Amino acid sequence: xxxxxxxxxxxxxxxxxxxxxxxxxxxxxxxxxxxxxxxxxxxxxxxxxxxxxxxxxxxxxxxxxxxxxxxxxxxxxxxxxxxxxxxxxxxxxxxxxxxxxxxxxxxxxxxxxxxxxxxxxxxxxxxxxxxxxxxxxxxxxxxxxxxxxxxxxxxxxxxxxxxxxxxxxxxxxxxxxxxxxxxxxxxxxxxxxxxxxxxxxxxxxxxxxxxxxxxxxxxxxxxxxxxxxxxxxxxxxxxxxxxxxxxxxxxxxxxxxxxxxxxxxxxxxxxxxxxxxxxxxxxxxxxxxxxxxxxxxxxxxxxxxxxxxxxxxxxxxxxxxxxxxxxxxxxxxxxxxxxxxxxxxxxxxxxxxxxxxxxxxxxxxxxxxxxxxxxxxxxxxxxxxxxxxxxxxxxx
Amino acid sequence: xxxxxxxxxxxxxxxxxxxxxxxxxxxxxxxxxxxxxxxxxxxxxxxxxxxxxxxxxxxxxxxxxxxxxxxxxxxxxxxxxxxxxxxxxxxxxxxxxxxxxxxxxxxxxxxxxxxxxxxxxxxxxxxxxxxxxxx
Numbered sequence: 001x002x003x004x005x006x007x008x009x010x011x012x013x014x015x016x017x018x019x020x021x022x023x024x025x026x027x028x029x030x031x032x033x034x035x036x037x038x039x040x041x042x043x044x045x046x047x048x049x050x051x052x053x054x055x056x057x058x059x060x061x062x063x064x065x066x067x068x069x070x071x072x073x074x075x076x077x078x079x080x081x082x083x084x085x086x087x088x089x090x091x092x093x094x095x096x097x098x099x100x101x102x103x104x105x106x107x108x109x110x111x112x113x114x115x116x117x118x119x120x121x122x123x124x125x126x127x128x129x130x131x132x133x134x135x136x137x138x139x140x141x142x143x144x145x146x147x148x149x150x151x152x153x154x155x156x157x158x159x160x161x162x163x164x165x166x167x168x169x170x171x172x173x174x175x176x177x178x179x180x181x182x183x184x185x186x187x188x189x190x191x192x193x194x195x196x197x198x199x200x201x202x203x204x205x206x207x208x209x210x211x212x213x214x215x216x217x218x219x220x221x222x223x224x225x226x227x228x229x230x231x232x233x234x235x236x237x238x239x240x241x242x243x244x245x246x247x248x249x250x251x252x253x254x255x256x257x258x259x260x261x262x263x264x265x266x267x268x269x270x271x272x273x274x275x276x277x278x279x280x281x282x283x284x285x286x287x288x289x290x291x292x293x294x295x296x297x298x299x300x301x302x303x304x305x306x307x308x309x310x311x312x313x314x315x316x317x318x319x320x321x322x323x324x325x326x327x328x329x330x331x332x333x334x335x336x337x338x339x340x341x342x343x344x345x346x347x348x349x350x351x352x353x354x355x356x357x358x359x360x361x362x363x364x365x366x367x368x369x370x371x372x373x374x375x376x377x378x379x380x381x382x383x384x385x386x387x388x389x390x391x392x393x394x395x396x
Numbered sequence: 397x398x399x400x401x402x403x404x405x406x407x408x409x410x411x412x413x414x415x416x417x418x419x420x421x422x423x424x425x426x427x428x429x430x431x432x433x434x435x436x437x438x439x440x441x442x443x444x445x446x447x448x449x450x451x452x453x454x455x456x457x458x459x460x461x462x463x464x465x466x467x468x469x470x471x472x473x474x475x476x477x478x479x480x481x482x483x484x485x486x487x488x489x490x491x492x493x494x495x496x497x498x499x500x501x502x503x504x505x506x507x508x509x510x511x512x513x514x515x516x517x518x519x520x521x522x523x524x525x526x527x528x529x530x531x
Contacts, residue, residue: 304432306456310408324432325456330496332432344429347454380414380460382436382452383429 003316004362008294008355009151009179010320014245015204015356021248022206022241033238034227043240050247054211057250058177058196059187066212066230067243071178071199072102073223074212075145077234078174078195079106081220083115083143086172090140091115094171096128096157097338098150103176104334107145120146125287126155126339130162137169144173148186148196151179152322152335152351153286154295163192172218178202178210179292182253184261194218200242204356205249209242264294264354270363271296271352278371285336285349294354299336302384303377304347311373317366322349344383400457403491407461412468415450422518424510426503433459437507439470441515446470446478451507458493458501465490466504475512481505 014022025046031039033047048062055062068074083093095107097119107117118136122128128146137144144166149156159175166173174195177186181196182203188196195218200209214220214233226235253260268291276282281301300308305321312319320326322333324347336346352366378384400408420438427434433455440448449470453463465486470478483502487493493502 302454304455304459307408307460310457314409323456325459325497325501330432344454347429347432380411380452381454382425382434383454385416385452 001316002365004365005318006352006354006358006362006366007318007320009351009353011201011207012204012355013357014206015249015252017252018205018245018248022245025241025244029240033240034229043238046240046244047238050243050250053247053250054198055213057186057254058181058198058213059189060213061216063231064213064216066214066234067238067246068210068212068234069208069239070210071100071176071197071202072210074197074199074210075100075102075176075178076106077212077220077223078197079103079143079145080110081223082172082174082195082218083110084221085219086142087115090142092118092138092141093143093145094118094120094133094136094141095144096120096122096146098122098126098335099145099147100176100178103145103147122338124340126150126153126285126335127287127290128157128162130158130165133162134165137166137171141169141171144171145176147176148180149184149292150286150335151292151295151353152333153297153339154291155287156180156184156290156292159191159193167192182250183257183292183294185257188213188215200246200249203249203253206242206245208239209246211246260356261293264358267354267358267360267363268294268296270360271366274363274367275370278367279374283345285339285341296352296354298350299341299345300348300350300374301345302348302381302387303374305349307377308348308350308373311376312369315369315373317369320351322351323347399494400461401491404458404461404493407464407490408457411460411464413450413464413471414452416452417448417450420511422511422513422515424507424512424514426507426510427455429454432456433501433503435459435463435503435507437466437504437511439508439511439515441475444474446473446475449508451504456497456501458497459503461490462486462493462502462504466508470508475516479509479512481508
């Protein structure tokens with residue numbers, strides 16, 4: 001059976017060159033970065049080399065990179081650590097309604113700690129309106145965290161405009177760039193942000209490797225207390241292989257970004273154009289043009305995402321969904337709901353994401369496989385029979 | 397994939413008795429699309445026995461497997477026997493459901509129960525038992 005992985009948004013594989021860059025640090029150069037001998041020196045060189053490459057990917061300085069174990073850790077660190085560090089100036093923070101849970105739940109925790117949180121809504125495309133951010137900023141706003149792009153619907157946010165607004169207010173601006181760093185151009189200076197999260201497993205680096213870029217001079221309260229690692233801001237023995245892999249992945253992402261994006265967006269556009277031709281009552285979610293190159297997201301009406309995932313998987317196709325049933329919490333994607341998509345339609349969410357191994361034949365295969373799967377589930381769906389019995393209901 | 401056992405997967409991949417019954421003697425609906433699962437059961441009754449049962453299901457793998465299993469369990473049973481079908485019994489027959497799927501997706505027995513009540517009501521002997529069945 002043909003195997004088609006179209007879930008690169010969940011994670012990318014590690015490139016062979018990245019694995020090569022990691023391997024020496026397991027068995028040969030296994031020293032502790034903090035050790036004062038040759039073993040330590042080799043490990044330290046690897047970490048500092050990677051720091052430079054990651055900084056280079058996002059236009060920052062090496063000393064501004066703090067390595068973490070994931071995008072989630074970077075977001076937790078930024079939101080909680082920056083808020084706590086600024087709390088003498090105020091206790092109000094602003095986030096968007098479609099942030100990743102590592103930002104939203106961190107904000108919830110801050111609420112429990114006595115902070116106030118304002119959630120900025122998004123429009124039907126998942127776009128944050130910079131004016132709405134401006135309206136939500138108060139005198140006591142100390143931190144704003146808005147993502148660079150939302151991986152679930154692909155929408156890229158107007159970060160530069162938002163950063164300008166936040167800067168005028170004097171608050172700190174953090175952006176979750178997990179979906180974009182290594183995928184589309186990210187330049188911290190041009191964007192005008194104060195802090196930025198990224199994760200290696202989004203651009204062919206290993207899992208367990210993330211980073212927080214923090215502008216020089218911005219105060220943060222460490223999460224992990226202990227030794228002097230990462231300038232005392234993130235204690236714990238450095239995961240040298242993971243960091244070395246992240247560095248290599250960053251270097252390759254920067255070099256290959258243009259060609260990658262061009263290829264992915266061609267595949268994305270082919271699927272976005274093709275699927276609604278093969279299946280009725282399909283909507284594309286997210287922004288039509290301001291979207292991630294590898295993201296093609298849809299809502300298929302009258303049926304549910306998990307059942308689709310299972311049938312697609314039986315055809316060797318791996319994708320994801322934002323339906324309630326596919327989430328452990330059994331709630332439909334907060335992103336789709338925030339965009340105003342009704343619950344029953346959000347249940348039919350399906351997300352295809354393209355990567356380096358994707359081909360045009362993969363798209364053809366998906367376009368062949370989808371109609372019978374959708375048809376089969378619709379034949380079984382009480383919502384579809386109701387729809388068919390109500391001809392007056394107009395097409396969306 | 398979600399952690400479904402072979403029995404659940406088999407019912408999901410080849411669900412029994414899918415469809416609607418025209419002029420059904422009883423129709424029952426449970427769940428709603430907001431929470432992710434919704435089932436409509438249709439029954440035909442002859443001599444106090446369920447002579448045919450069909451359903452339509454919107455929902456996840458578990459919801460589809462549950463509907464299929466309930467239809468199998470109900471087919472040919474007396475109405476009294478069919479009313480004894482509970483979510484716990486359905487889950488047992490399916491050799492287990494993931495914990496988080498037990499409540500939201502296990503609505504088949506409830507929908508069947510409602511279909512039986514609907515039939516009884518039409519017969520002018522409205523069910524005294526609590527509507528909606530046991531959860």
